[in-house]
Amino acid sequence: MARATACLFLLVFGFAGPALASDVSSGAIENETGSSPPPASLSGVMPRIPENYNCITCHEDLDDETLTPPVNGWKESAHREAGVGCADCHGGDPLDEDNAMSKEAGFIGKPATIDIPALCSKCHSNAKMMRPYNQRSDQYGLYSGSVHGRKLLSGDEEAPTCVSCHGKHKILRVKDPNSRVFRKNIPETCGVCHSKKEVFEKRRKPFNQLALYKKSWHYEKFSNGDLLVPTCVDCHGNHGVISSKSRRTQTVCFNCHSSQTDYYKASPHWDAYQKQGEPVCLNCHNYHDIMKPTIAKFTGDKDSDCVGCHDESGNAYKTGVKIQEVMKSTISSFVSASAKLKYFKDNARGGFETSGLTEKIGKAAEQIENLNALTHKLDISAVKRESDKITRISDSVSASIAYMWEEIKTRKIGLVTAWIVFIGFTFTLWMKSKYWKRADRHAKSK
Ligand code: HEC
Ligand code: HEC
Ligand code: HEC
Ligand code: HEC
Ligand code: HEC
Ligand code: HEC
Ligand code: HEC
Ligand code: HEC
Ligand code: HEC
Numbered sequence: 001m002a003r004a005t006a007c008l009f010l011l012v013f014g015f016a017g018p019a020l021a022s023d024v025s026s027g028a029i030e031n032e033t034g035s036s037p038p039p040a041s042l043s044g045v046m047p048r049i050p051e052n053y054n055c056i057t058c059h060e061d062l063d064d065e066t067l068t069p070p071v072n073g074w075k076e077s078a079h080r081e082a083g084v085g086c087a088d089c090h091g092g093d094p095l096d097e098d099n100a101m102s103k104e105a106g107f108i109g110k111p112a113t114i115d116i117p118a119l120c121s122k123c124h125s126n127a128k129m130m131r132p133y134n135q136r137s138d139q140y141g142l143y144s145g146s147v148h149g150r151k152l153l154s155g156d157e158e159a160p161t162c163v164s165c166h167g168k169h170k171i172l173r174v175k176d177p178n179s180r181v182f183r184k185n186i187p188e189t190c191g192v193c194h195s196k197k198e199v200f201e202k203r204r205k206p207f208n209q210l211a212l213y214k215k216s217w218h219y220e221k222f223s224n225g226d227l228l229v230p231t232c233v234d235c236h237g238n239h240g241v242i243s244s245k246s247r248r249t250q251t252v253c254f255n256c257h258s259s260q261t262d263y264y265k266a267s268p269h270w271d272a273y274q275k276q277g278e279p280v281c282l283n284c285h286n287y288h289d290i291m292k293p294t295i296a297k298f299t300g301d302k303d304s305d306c307v308g309c310h311d312e313s314g315n316a317y318k319t320g321v322k323i324q325e326v327m328k329s330t331i332s333s334f335v336s337a338s339a340k341l342k343y344f345k346d347n348a349r350g351g352f353e354t355s356g357l358t359e360k361i362g363k364a365a366e367q368i369e370n371l372n373a374l375t376h377k378l379d380i381s382a383v384k385r386e387s388d389k390i391t392r393i394s395d396s397v398s399a400s401i402a403y404m405w406e407e408i409k410t411r412k413i414g415l416v417t418a419w420i421v422f423i424g425f426t427f428t429l430w431m432k433s434k435y436w437k438r439a440d441r442h443a444k445s446k
Contacts, residue, residue, distance in 0.1 A: 046083035053094045055086035073169030078176075082133070089119060114152060116161040117143055142240030158199050165189055181238075183231065187213060187222075190232040212288035230256070235287075253281040263376040279309065295331075295375075298324035322380050327371070330387040330394075334364055337394035340401045350411065352404050357397050364393045 049056075059071045074080055079088075087094045091106035101107045111119050121140035123129055130137040143149040143162075151159035163171075165181060172179035180189045191210025193199070200207040213219050213232070221229040235252045236242070242249060254261045264270055264281070273280050284304050285293065297305045298320035310316040338361050345354055367390050374386055 046088070048083045049080065049085045050095070053085055054097045054100050055090075055092065055094050058097070058100070059086075070169045073167070077169060077171045078173045079171055084123070088123075113157045113161055114155065116163055117149065117152070120162045139239045142237070146237070146239065146241045147243055148241050160193065164193065183227070186231050186233055187219070190236075209288050212286075215289045215291075217290055217292050228256070250277075250280055250282065253285075257281070259370070259373040260376050263374055267376060267378045269376075269378070283308075295324050295327045319378055319380060323375055323378070323383050326380070326384050326387045327375070330371070330390050331368070333391045333394040333398070334361075334368060337361060337364075337397040337401075340398055344401050344404065348404065348408060350408060357400055360393050360397050364390050364397075367393075 056071055056074075059067055062068050070086075074086070079085075085094060086092070089111075091108045092101050093099050093105035093107075096105070099105050101109075117140060124135070125137050125140040127137040139162075144153065148159045152161060166172075167180055172182075174181050176182060177184070179185065187210060191213065194209050195207050195211070197207055209232075218229045218231075222231055230252075235249065236244070260281075269279050272278065284297070285291075286304060299305075299307075301307055306317055306320040310320075341354065341357055341361055344352075345358075367386065371383065371386050371390065374383060377383075
């Protein structure tokens with residue numbers, strides 16, 4: 001339930017990422033990040049684009065492979081709809097063809113990469129201008145403090161600018177399914193750049209995040225339309241991507257998996273994390289390629305299993321083995337009871353009431369879910385106590401089913417006996433009637 005609430009929070013506040021929860025809650029409209037946005041040159045709602053807007057009419061007719069596509073892209077954009085024209089970004093005079101691209105009319109041509117964030121932000125950081133549209137105005141503030149923004153503004157042109165994520169001219173609304181930043185398309189938008197060997201190899205950084213993420217259980221759910229599972233921006237932020245080594249990123253799992261987190265925080269591992277930075281969720285589950293875990297992890301042989309940090313002869317490892325043993329026997333009694341119940345429901349006839357047992361098994365399944373989370377506390381007696389409850393329920397279901405089969409058997413024996421008696425009686429009667437008929441015929445013939 002608590003996880004659901006946390007996730008709902010994310011949904012409501014526009015997926016700016018749990019890592020940025022504090023930025024998100026600081027308000028959707030004002031720029032409160034402290035970083036100074038470029039001066040705004042415009043304010044209020046944009047006017048409509050007139051018919052004779054010469055940048056468009058001329059560029060459209062140029063039929064050039066770099067000069068014409070901007071027009072086609074722009075025509076589909078949110079900017080066209082809002083009345084943001086070519087000259088609002090490039091300067092120039094859209095109504096005087098002779099001076100259209102003159103310096104005097106403020107024409108800047110193609111902006112330098114490093115200038116793009118400021119260019120976009122002359123409007124997007126202008127809270128007064130964005131307010132009528134009910135748009136946030138914190139993108140530049142977040143971006144300029146982010147890993148990306150700091151790299152770009154220090155001259156690293158391989159870091160993304162606004163257009164790397166939003167497109168050059170075909171800038172669509174976030175909720176448009178064709179937008180690069182529509183939720184479903186985010187892994188590709190971040191991941192394609194982060195998969196480039198030529199960009200990341202020389203930096204000695206991995207470039208496998210998208211490939212790993214696509215193997216994860218999160219992605220499995222994500223690709224099936226589950227909106228609560230995380231994608232890149234939920235763990236890293238969107239405009240304000242922070243260093244992956246930051247504590248906020250390292251503990252990002254806490255935001256959604258509240259019950260595992262509560263138990264983990266009651267374990268010796270939480271103390272160890274405070275002191276030495278591990279183990280936290282990602283040391284045992286990884287972070288991009290997170291799989292559905294099983295109790296095999298307690299005795300597995302990978303670095304992310306217990307043996308990755310604990311000697312097999314030590315106390316910590318043995319604790320894991322004991323937890324696994326208890327879990328194994330509980331799970332097996334539960335699995336056996338559910339299988340028996342299913343078989344009984346599918347095969348037994350005779351009006352037996354099984355809804356009570358179904359309810360019991362459902363409850364045990366919920367308790368197992370809690371038990372899986374409880375293992376994070378590493379408290380054998382707590383695991384044993386909860387396991388015993390589940391085993392008792394499961395065993396009682398198995399016993400009830402065995403009793404009902406017994407009942408069916410008894411009824412069957414009763415039924416068969418009744419049939420034998422009935423058939424025997426009928427046969428005797430038939431024999432007798434034959435005998436009487438014969439005796440009768442005999443008497444008549446005499
Ligand atoms: C009469 C035709 C015409 C008009 C009107 C016109 N352009 Fe151009 N534009 C061109 C041609 C031709 C080029 C390529 C040659 C050049 O750079 O002068 C070009 C180049 C550009 C470039 C690329 C410059 C670069 O540095 O690569 C931009 C940006 C641009 N125009 C924007 C605009 C805007 C904005 C307007 C309206 C204010 C506009 N144009 C009006 C014909 C036109
Ligand atoms: C929202 C701002 C914005 C608007 C509106 C806009 N542009 Fe651009 N334009 C840019 C940016 C930013 C670049 C540089 C992209 C880059 O460096 O990758 C660019 C680049 C260009 C170029 C250079 C070729 C290229 O694709 O890089 C041309 C030509 C151009 N724009 C023409 C236009 C025309 C014509 C219009 C109107 C139909 C227009 N632009 C509307 C922001 C805008
Ligand atoms: C690293 C990719 C990336 C960069 C760089 C980026 N954005 Fe975004 N932007 C996103 C994503 C993703 C969303 C969609 C919100 C979400 O789902 O998290 C978004 C949403 C938006 C929105 C919609 C309102 C909102 O904030 O949700 C605006 C406006 C916007 N960005 C403008 C900008 C501007 C201006 C810049 C440059 C200063 C910029 N973006 C840079 C990824 C990026
Ligand atoms: C002249 C002002 C201006 C400039 C410059 C500008 N924008 Fe916009 N932008 C707007 C307005 C106005 C809207 C429409 C808001 C609305 O209708 O909700 C908008 C909408 C958007 C949206 C869609 C937001 C949504 O509702 O999901 C994105 C994304 C965006 N702009 C990104 C950019 C990027 C990237 C640049 C720079 C290349 C840029 N803008 C430059 C004014 C501007
Ligand atoms: C245009 C390419 C590009 C795009 C698009 C892009 N990034 Fe990046 N990203 C970079 C570069 C370059 C760096 C800096 C690497 C370095 O430290 O030298 C970086 C750094 C990062 C880091 C910090 C890594 C670390 O070592 O701590 C994270 C996290 C990150 N990006 C996540 C994202 C997310 C999430 C998105 C999508 C919303 C995204 N990136 C989109 C190029 C890109
Ligand atoms: C479930 C949360 C989560 C999701 C989803 C996620 N990441 Fe990460 N990512 C992390 C964590 C946690 C780290 C830091 C791990 C560490 O170094 O200790 C990280 C590290 C990174 C780094 C630094 C280099 C590295 O690989 O260690 C980059 C770049 C990155 N992620 C990009 C992405 C991109 C791109 C996506 C989407 C395709 C993505 N991440 C999805 C949690 C996530
Ligand atoms: C934005 C919320 C969110 C974040 C952040 C998040 N998760 Fe998840 N996670 C989910 C949801 C939702 C599911 C899907 C549950 C299901 O299977 O229905 C899930 C599934 C899982 C599963 C599989 C659960 C199972 O049933 O076997 C594991 C393991 C997991 N996450 C671990 C992590 C770890 C580790 C991190 C941090 C690196 C993390 N998650 C970050 C929401 C999140
Ligand atoms: C010391 C290693 C370790 C750490 C640290 C750890 N886990 Fe686990 N996790 C496991 C093991 C082992 C299992 C399998 C237990 C089971 O199936 O009973 C598991 C199971 C899970 C599951 C799936 C089963 C369930 O509970 O529904 C989720 C989700 C999960 N962990 C999330 C987290 C999160 C979130 C954190 C951080 C707060 C975390 N884990 C920290 C080892 C760890
Ligand atoms: C990434 C390293 C790491 C992993 C993986 C890990 N632990 Fe630990 N564990 C620690 C550290 C560090 C401590 C605290 C210092 C110590 O006592 O060794 C600790 C302490 C413990 C303790 C309490 C101390 C003790 O000796 O009794 C137990 C119990 C324990 N771990 C069990 C497990 C189990 C079970 C697993 C697998 C599910 C596991 N650990 C996986 C690092 C790890």
